[in-house]
Amino acid sequence: MKFFCTLVITFYVLILTSCKSNDPANDPKIIEGKKSFTSNCGGCHELNKDAIGPALAGITTIVPETWVRKFIHDPQQMISSSDQRADSLFNTYKSIMPSFASLKEEDLTNILNYLHSEKRAVQHKAEDRDMIKDPIPEKISFGGLTINLEPVLRFPATNGKEKLPKTRITKLTSQPGIGRIFVNDLRGKLYLVENRRARVFADFVKLRPKFIAEPGLGTGLGSFDFHPDFAHNGLLYTTHTEPGHIPRADFTYPDSIRVELQWVLTEWKLNDPKSDTLIGTGRELLRINMVSGAHGVQEIAFNPMSAKGDPDHGLLYIGIGDGASVQEGFSFIPGGKNKIWGSVIRIDPAGRNSNNHKYGIPDDNPYAKDRSPGTVREIYAYGFRNPHRFTWTKSGSMLASNIGQTNIESIYLIKPGMNAGWPTREGSFLFAPARNLNTVYPLPADDSTNHITYPLAEYDHDEGKAITGGYEYQGTKLAALKHLFLFGDIPRARIFYFDTHDIGVKKPLQIKEAKITVNHHPTTLKKEAGTNRVELRLGRDGKGEIYLMTKADGQLYRITNAHLSKGN
Numbered sequence: 001m002k003f004f005c006t007l008v009i010t011f012y013v014l015i016l017t018s019c020k021s022n023d024p025a026n027d028p029k030i031i032e033g034k035k036s037f038t039s040n041c042g043g044c045h046e047l048n049k050d051a052i053g054p055a056l057a058g059i060t061t062i063v064p065e066t067w068v069r070k071f072i073h074d075p076q077q078m079i080s081s082s083d084q085r086a087d088s089l090f091n092t093y094k095s096i097m098p099s100f101a102s103l104k105e106e107d108l109t110n111i112l113n114y115l116h117s118e119k120r121a122v123q124h125k126a127e128d129r130d131m132i133k134d135p136i137p138e139k140i141s142f143g144g145l146t147i148n149l150e151p152v153l154r155f156p157a158t159n160g161k162e163k164l165p166k167t168r169i170t171k172l173t174s175q176p177g178i179g180r181i182f183v184n185d186l187r188g189k190l191y192l193v194e195n196r197r198a199r200v201f202a203d204f205v206k207l208r209p210k211f212i213a214e215p216g217l218g219t220g221l222g223s224f225d226f227h228p229d230f231a232h233n234g235l236l237y238t239t240h241t242e243p244g245h246i247p248r249a250d251f252t253y254p255d256s257i258r259v260e261l262q263w264v265l266t267e268w269k270l271n272d273p274k275s276d277t278l279i280g281t282g283r284e285l286l287r288i289n290m291v292s293g294a295h296g297v298q299e300i301a302f303n304p305m306s307a308k309g310d311p312d313h314g315l316l317y318i319g320i321g322d323g324a325s326v327q328e329g330f331s332f333i334p335g336g337k338n339k340i341w342g343s344v345i346r347i348d349p350a351g352r353n354s355n356n357h358k359y360g361i362p363d364d365n366p367y368a369k370d371r372s373p374g375t376v377r378e379i380y381a382y383g384f385r386n387p388h389r390f391t392w393t394k395s396g397s398m399l400a401s402n403i404g405q406t407n408i409e410s411i412y413l414i415k416p417g418m419n420a421g422w423p424t425r426e427g428s429f430l431f432a433p434a435r436n437l438n439t440v441y442p443l444p445a446d447d448s449t450n451h452i453t454y455p456l457a458e459y460d461h462d463e464g465k466a467i468t469g470g471y472e473y474q475g476t477k478l479a480a481l482k483h484l485f486l487f488g489d490i491p492r493a494r495i496f497y498f499d500t501h502d503i504g505v506k507k508p509l510q511i512k513e514a515k516i517t518v519n520h521h522p523t524t525l526k527k528e529a530g531t532n533r534v535e536l537r538l539g540r541d542g543k544g545e546i547y548l549m550t551k552a553d554g555q556l557y558r559i560t561n562a563h564l565s566k567g568n
Contacts, residue, residue, distance in 0.1 A: 143512025172539025295321025389469020464489030
């Protein structure tokens with residue numbers, strides 16, 4: 001009898017062990033595939049519901065694996081070749097996925113195995129009667145402005161010579177009091193631009209051993225800015241990404257939610273402000289956990305309009321996205337005065353009254369004196385999905401561009417304590433993350449009771465996909481650009497503008513489109529870059545002149561002429 005019981009027990013152990021070993025969830029390669037999917041794909045894709053891109057669970061059961069591999073490697077080429085399935089995706093989602101040709105073959109195989117192991121749920125798309133199919137029916141038209149671009153230089157390819165985008169250049173600004181121009185590449189290079197040449201001023205791969213620039217989506221060397229007194233104090237500020245949980249962050253969310261990476265703000269003290277390389281010491285100011293690599297800390301800036309003695313002088317503004325937390329199903333992470341995610345914060349780098357005692361919280365911040373439990377006293381404004389860039393006009397207006405979900409791109413006039421609405425608003429429309437991530441709805445009848453600040457200007461995804469940062473022209477050479485605020489759409493590279501005289505007078509502002517010439521020949525940036533996904537950025541130097549950059553080909557342009565037709 002004892003022998004029989006032993007046999008039975010052994011039999012059941014073997015069965016259980018066999019079941020466990022055959023469970024895909026326990027396959028090391030599938031586990032690695034899930035990690036790679038989260039890092040590389042999770043910013044735009046869900047498993048069983050459409051997001052910025054289509055749902056991908058079980059994709060290899062409905063689409064040949066060879067096609068999926070080719071598309072991941074080079075989506076642009078697939079679309080250009082008139083592939084029917086690629087065309088359909090482009091027409092549905094109005095955007096071209098970045099190339100992931102840099103993925104190792106093993107990682108790609110693991111991702112596909114993981115997706116194959118996930119059961120594809122049947123998506124029952126019930127009729128959403130109050131959804132708005134076309135949020136902004138009015139089209140953006142040519143406003144009479146033509147700008148001429150002069151090529152300045154082409155930055156070195158940091159993604160391989162044949163891969164797009166060849167670079168990840170995203171921001172251009174200059175040193176106050178010195179005037180030299182600098183440009184960052186998200187892959188870790190900070191360039192000094194002089195005499196039509198780009199020299200590496202700092203390499204963050206070497207400066208910060210834990211630096212990471214993958215999986216893209218804005219990760220890497222996110223932003224930088226110089227202290228307004230840089231010529232005298234040599235202070236430079238940067239943001240970059242590192243792996244999650246190394247070390248504990250200053251701003252965290254519940255431990256049960258993954259930490260994909262951390263954004264780090266650093267103050268650099270240069271030995272010589274006029275040096276051609278970054279030689280000095282770095283001091284970490286703060287560290288923030290993020291659910292994904294998307295919508296991070298992609299902007300830091302000082303107010304260039306503030307002079308010594310002004311309350312705003314030397315205070316650093318920091319734009320913090322929601323980390324794609326809403327898209328990932330954690331809509332409770334951003335929004336509100338007790339959540340740093342989805343906000344613009346304002347700090348005094350010279351102070352020490354923050355919780356970590358590494359920076360100061362200005363006394364005139366809107367919540368500086370709020371002692372309610374959990375209040376983030378650093379917050380200046382909140383309710384943003386991705387406050388991608390901000391700038392100031394000559395009149396002192398602070399403007400921020402906010403990259404939307406799948407419908408609305410917007411520009412806000414920033415006021416202390418304001419709530420821009422995310423995640424219950426996308427632009428000036430109702431957003432309901434529990435219902436549908438891909439649509440917007442009419443505002444409720446009692447909306448005024450919510451005290452939400454709506455955009456100064458906005459456009460929908462019929463016109464573009466992701467808004468760039470913009471700048472008011474403050475130079476002296478181009479009279480046609482006086483009082484105009486120039487911005488554009490990142491992937492489609494359309495150039496837009498509005499008149500800053502209309503701020504505070506009209507709302508929403510009328511957005512107009514500009515035409516371009518390069519060396520006085522009519523063209524488009526898509527044509528010049530040789531791709532439909534251009535990745536446009538704008539910048540402004542210390543003299544107020546405006547520059548354009550295209551990540552796809554690494555080209556830097558300067559606006560040298562502008563003509564505005566009469567009557568516009």
